[in-house]
Structures are given as structure tokens and as C-alpha cells.
Amino acid sequence: MAAVRGTIAFRNLKPPVSDETLQVLDSFGFHTATPVQASTIPLLSTYKDVAVDAATGSGKTLAFLVPMVEILRRLTDPLKAFQVGAVIVSPTRELASQIYHVLGPFLTTLRGVQAMLLVGGTDVTAEVAKLKQTGANVLIGTPGRLYDIMERVTALDFKNLEVLILDEADRLLDMGFQRQLTAILGHLPKQRRTGLFSATQTEAVVELARAGLRNPVRVEVRTQAKAQAADTESFQSKTPSGLTLQYLICEGDEKPSQLVHFLCQHRQNKIILYFMTCACVDYWAIMLPQLESLSGLQAVALHGKMKQAAREKALAMFSGMTAGLLVCTDVAARGLDIPGVDWIIQYDPPQDPNVFVHRVGRTARMGQSGDALVFLLPKEDAYVEFLRIRKVPIEERPKCSSVPNIVSVLRGAAAKDRDIMEKGLRAFVSYIRAYKEHHCTFIFKWKQLEAGLAAMGFGLLQLPSMPELKRNVLSIAGFQPAKGIDVSSIAFKEKAREKQRQKNLANKPPRQPREPEPDRAPKKERKETAEKRRLHQKVEDDEEMNREYRLLKKLKKGTLSESEYEQVMSMPDMQLVEPSSNVDEVQDSTHLNGRGSDSKLSKRFARSTSRSQSKFKNRSVASTSKKRQA
Template sequence: METSDATNPNRALTNTRFFDLKPQLSEPVLHALEQGGFEYCTPVQAATIPLLCSYKDVAVDAATGSGKTLAFLVPVVEIIRRYSSAPKRHQIMGIIISPTRELSSQIYNVAQPFLATLPNYKSMLLVGGVEVKADVRKIEEEGANLLIGTPGRLYDIMERVDVLDFRNLEVLILDEADRLLDMGFQKQITSIMSHLPKLRRTGLFSATQTEAVEELSKAGLRNPMRVEVRAETKSLNDSASLEKVASSKTPAGLHLEYLQCEADKKPSQLVSLLIENKSKKIIIYFMTCACVDYWGIVLPCLPALKGFSLIPLHGKMKQTAREKALASFTSLTSGVLLCTDVAARGLDIPGVDCIVQYDPPQDPNVFIHRVGRTARLGRQGTAIAFLLPKEEEYVEFLRIRRVPLQERKCVDDAHDVVPQVSVIFTNLDGMNRATDPC
């Protein structure tokens, strides 16, 4: 959890304190919020928590970095707390579904101080990367009351474990719903919902609204309240403004740029950009896992980048390697993460200053979620997209979708690193050589 800006109202926060929300939050939850440094609500929290706590379904459209995780975790704990008796060992009271292992793990970790306020309740993280038989054995032996995980693993567990009781389930949360559908989890989500009682509370959270998300909302929610909020750069205290804030699709503190150059100039412009921002924390997105592997070997070998912390992360890495890479980058005050879209959704990595899209995505929704890793909760940040001359229409394409970009000039005297890159790659015995080929 990022707490540095949460203890006083700033440009990302409303004037509403968690203490002031109606219905009133329980003392244990308020204490957990206080201990975490959370006093004032962000707009999405101020708008959503009272609705869910009043037993209303919600469909929330909020920009990345707006505080969505607490917007659903706090109501989940409050709703479960109201249950009249202590749950039985295999009685499932709540489910939180998110698209990736990393995001599910992050939600699970953020949830722990709040779940600790619930006596006799047990939570369980269900994600890939762990043998499914081990999860089955653990949940059968130890039980669980709140499940947090990815749709694939949750679906597996529900199909394999007969002792789980969903009849009294109180709340279902679908986080990053658009990404859940983009990744092909419609079948699993539909199956999961078919096991659950219709008289439940459901929260659907998404940074973009698509036709598929709308269909999911119609199928899974009952008369939902719709909330559209973004990370605003002014304090908000007008209750009407909490339901719908400005229409921009990206955080207001984010400066969006594009840099146009020929393909053979991109490596040199990238290196020049990294040198210029050596003291900053940067995420670079590539199109494929192979590209991440390639640049993860080549860039550390360039003399100009000696001393840089360059960390690869992609979906084909083993789970332990992914966790180690993410933890390493999170702990840095300056450094570079080379990644695919495995890290583009929802993850709250503190202090990211700049996003570089070496390979821009075709889907504007993916673009929005990539750049949402910076300028979170009212902070300032920069996002730069590399474009080829033939891709110049991409700028207009994004502008129509309310994502305007400003042109960034190429560095004319950037040192040509392409010959060095060619030599480095030629000297390597393939991409599977030792991790430190230099």
C-alpha cells in the first residue's frame, strides 16, 4: 500500500474522511485504515464504499491509480462482518477475482490488516504457479471463508472441491473486469457465478467500459449503481461530483508524449532517454516475451548503461522469478523494468516516474492501463510512446478516444548504439545463455 500522501488531503483526495462515510464504518476497520495512514478517501472510495455497504451492486469505471483496491476491500470486510454468526470452516462468504497472479497477490496482501479484524475468518489466495493439488488439499484440510484469486484457479478449485459451501456468500468482486474478459476468462467467470446465490452484492471494477463488460454487468449485477470516477487533481467535496468526475481516460497528473523515429533509430533514442532519466524509476513495455529477453540481455551489455538496474519481467518466466523481479523493482528508488503486459494491469508499484512504450499496443485500452502505472493518486508522471513514421495516425486514433499525446522531439545527437547491439547479439550463443552474458 502506498501511504505517503494519504494522511492529509491533497489533490488526489476528497475532503471526505473514512470516519465520515455513511453507513458508518466499524471501529476495527477505521483503526486498520488509520494504522495504514489512510484518513481521507479518494473519489472512487468516497463514491463506492457507501453504495456497497448499503447492499447495492456497483459498476465502477475508474482510472488506474485511483484507489480501487480499498474501494472494494473495505466494503467486503464490512459486509462479511455483519453476518450474524461465525462461519463454518468451508463456508465461503466472499470472492475477489482479478486477472493476474501478481494483482491477486497484491490484493491479498493489502487485505490482510483488514481481514485481521474479522475473528474466526480465514482467507486463501488461489493463483497459478502453485500445484493445484496442493491448493485442493489445503482448502479441504484448513478451510477458507474469503477466496482471492485468478478465475482459472478459482474455477479449478470449485470444480474439484465438493465441501465448499457458497449458499451464504455475501459479496463477489470482479476487479479489472475488462482485462478478465480480454484474457478469455468469460467461461470461467460465468461458471463461478453459476455456483453463487443471486441474492449477493456484486462489485464490478474496470478502467475501461467495453461491450463485453456491459454484458457481464447485465448478467452478474442486479440493478447496479454506476460510478464513473477518475484520479482528479483537485480536492472534491461536492457529493454530486463524486459520482462522475471529468471525462479524461488517464490520470490528470500524467504527461503523455510520443516520439517518432525510424525503426533503426529506436534503440539509440531509447538509450538516450534512459541516460537522461538515470535517477528515475522507469517501466518499458515490449510487445513479446522474446523482446523482453532480447533487450534484457543486450541493454546491460551497453557501456552507456553501465550501472543501471535493468530487470526483465514477462509471463513466461517461472512464478518465483516473476515474484523476485517484481519485488526487486518495487524496492528500487531508480531503475528500469523491462516487461510485457503481465505487469500492465492494476499493480501498485510505488514511485514510478516514467512509462516507455517501445512497442505501442493496438488496443487503446491496453495503452491506458500501461500508462496508469505512473501518476498514481495525484502524483506527476510521464509516458512516452515510440512510433514509426507509418504509425503517425496512432496519435489521432488515441485523441479520438480521449487520450491526447504531445510530440517529443528526437535527440539529434543520440549516440548510435545499433552497431554495438549487433556485436553483442552476434557474440551471444542464443537467448538461453547465462543471465549475465557480459
């Protein structure tokens, strides 16, 4: 394992970096290599596979772009149009686009080498047509699109591939790209140099390294941070050394007020605000700038459900700001190098704890300083110790007690505009369901979530109809429905949308009354236990035997004729009139129906009596056996 501390000038690296590459680095303002660059560039440049584990914001992008360019520069035979010399795989479109634009100035120093960006959200047919016409030597893209292009464009020649880079490898696996990565590796020659870069080394990453790398050199670079409290020993931190981390504990209905108070204090800063879901981003991105205390705030939304063009526009807009707010999901948590970010705010902790260090890594990059704040509910305070165990130092930020009540403002805005009301409802529902997907369920206990307070924090006027609330799975204590407001009459501020809504309501067929369901027996009566069923069956059998026995006795005594007996036996439900109790009416058995002893009836009586006695005897023995076993 290679470990490098300190810095070294790019000009002093061995083997030496070409003058053309040094000029591009100088134009970027990069004169000194970071530890990860100083250790990785020489290894990749000398044709060694590397598995790099370095803190986010440590300069991993240049750590693989510089040696890749140097390897392509040293080729004795220039690459032809359809010969691919390098492939870079990235988990997200934004990160792939960033790598593509950073690589651009370096490729201008290589004669005839062309790169192409291949990501989802663009017209794949146009990309296929362009590749078939002009080809490309360096492919940069996301796994799904790269695999698709490899299958469609058979003219691309990968036999001369020199370098394969897997950036943010842990994220590639977490997002379910295992099948695509395996297929991509199957298209590439084994005689290549491979670089695997990640901020966290998971078991899946180790397995990928074993499958895709040959005798790799592991490079691990960590920053030194001071220990917390009384402990003065230093430890290896997974966060940048210039980063200050804080946490703030408050209830769900207090979070909006604390957030707005913080944003008011830092209006001149460039801030990234993270939420768990796309619906939450849509709600807060439109709601925050409408608050009077935040008037003039430039807020940009970014999440995975936006179209590719809108995502690129949002990222470019925020990158060009000197102060403003990017409201986003974890789509902007990995690898993006956005200049000048002062604060990272995590309104919701990430579902995957590994993403925490990637979120906060968007600030304090390349040795700069930065700050980060995470909001926690009172029942989530164990997350603080969890972070410290994972070598993420964090301090408490006290809650401000004298802040304006923003919840009433949120509810007032929802009562005036149906768009805000519906966005708030969708955000709340998505938050409740996303909370259930937390990886750390021992800290983020879904059934202990105060849904009522959370609903107040989203400015809801009424609770939505959802199973989690109907069945009392979650607590709705603390929620106060808005009085005197008919939510069905709230209109859209946008006239065109309101007109369409009214049209839809007019065309909506009247609701048919539901037919009453037939009465059903109570569940306890419907479902009898097996023991009760056996008991009922035994009682019925006993009654049947007793009935048959009594009939035979009547037949024997002559109070019942044989034809009557046969008729009664063929109709089990037929009721008999009990014979008179007068002894004079009972005939002697030897003079049945005025005849002598009837052997046929005697035999039938004997068989029935024997059968009844045998059944009673067997049940008595079984009952005694069960008692002994008990």
C-alpha cells in the first residue's frame, strides 16, 4: 500500500510530466500536487493498476486524468478515429460532464485525439450516428449509456485500450450498475491499466478490484484531524482537514424556523441544501424564495427527476454564483467540484450513512476551508456518536430560541396557492416513506417518527390520506388542522392551471354511492380453532349415535314399526313424537307387532348396540390417553 503525506510540485514528479500537460495545469492554477495526486500519478504513468481510497475533495480527478493523458501522449502509433484508448466510467451525469470539461484543455495538446460524453437524458440515436461517422478515442459516461453504445456501435475498436478509470466505484455499485460494469469489462482487453477511485472502501468495491484489476497498488490518503473533547490523540478523519462540522437538534415543526433563521444570517454565502427526496426539493426550492425574510434569495433546484438539459442549466447557474442556494438531492453529493461553496446544510441526514462524507465534501475542497451543518430530531441524537465512531468529528450548534414562527407563514402560503399546497403534501408523503428506507434503522426508527410534527414542518393544512396515518402506525400528535379552510376550494394562482382544474371538476362523473357489503360473521366466529372444530364434530357424532340407539329400542319394544323406522332413518332431520310413558302401552319384546321374536330386528339391534358401545369405549380410551400425555 502506498501512502504519501505532504505535497510536491507537479514538475518534480517521477516520471516527469510533459511540458504540455504542465502548461495546462499552470493555466488552472495548479502548481503543487495533492497527496493523492503525488502518489497516484507516478503509479498509473508507469502502467500499474491502482485502487485509490482518498477523502472527498482531495483531487482524485486530476489524479487519473494527468497519467491518462501522459500514457496517450507516449503512444508510438497514434490512435485512429475508431480506436478507443481510454474509458472513464462515472456514476452520475453531472460528474461525467464535469470530468469531460476538465479533460478538454488537456486533449487540445494531443493531436487527433477526440473525446465524447455519453450520458442518459440525451438522444442516443444522434450519439450513435455521430460515433459511426467520426468515432472517438476517449469515452466518458455513465454505465448504462456506455454499455448501450458498446452494443450498438460495433465499429468502435477497444483492442488498443490503454486506460480504464472507474470513478466513485462504491457509488457505481450502490446504484445497481454491477451488470453493466461486468458487460463493459467484457468488451475491454485484459492488457490494460485500470484505476479504481473511491472515497469509501466497501466489500463490494474490494470484490470489484479483485475482478477488474491485476495486482493493484492500494493508495490510501487521509487527512489528519484533531480529536474531540479531552482526547488529544490524532486520528484518521474521512473529511477534509479544513472542514468544520456541526449538528443542530430540534423538533420537526421547528426545523423550518431554524433553517430560515440560518439562511438569513448567511445571505452572502454560497450554500448547498440537501433533502432526501425530489418532492422535498421541489417544495422548498419554490417556497423559500417566497418568504419575506428571504426575499431576493437566488435558489436553484437540482434532482434526478429533472430533464438533463434542466440539470445542466441548474448546475451551471449555481456554479457561476458568488452567493446563492442550491436545493438538491444526493444527485449532487458525489464528485462535483462547485467553486466557492461556503456551507453544506443537510436538512435531512442521508439514507446511506456513507453519503454523509460525500455531501460535506462539496466544501473545503483542495485544502480550502468550509463549514457544514446537519439537522437532527431529538430521537436521532445517537447519530452524533455514530459519526464519531466513523471518524467524522462533529460539534453541537445550539438551537436559537428567539426565531419567527415560519410554520404559520408556510400554511398561509398553502392556503393562497394550490400549487404550494400540493407540493407540500407530496413532499411530506415522500419524506415519510423515504424515512423508512434509512440504512441505520437502529438510529432512525420509523415507527418512532413524529409524523404530526413533521406535517406541521411542511406547512400542511390537513393530513393526507395514507395508510401509515390511517392505521395509527405513526404518531400524529402535535398536528393541528387548519380551521375555517376548505382545501377543495383553494385555487391555483396560475390562471391557466386553475381553469383546467375547474374544467376537470366539471367533467368529473358524480361519485356513485358504495353498495353496502353483506353482513359477515365476526372474525372470531368465522375462524374456529382446530380443537373447537374437533369438539363440535364429536358432539354431533354422539348425538347421532344416541338418536339411532333410541330408534332401535323403540323398534324393539314395538312402539315403532319397521316401515316408520326406515322412513325416519332416511330423513335424519325428521322429529319423532316421544312415546307415552304409560307402562300398559309398552308391549313385551317377545310379542313385537303381535308376532314372535324377530331375529332380523334382534340382529340389527345387537349390531347397533355393539357399534355404539365400541365407539364410546374407543373415545373413552383416547380421552384417557390424552390426559396421561398432558
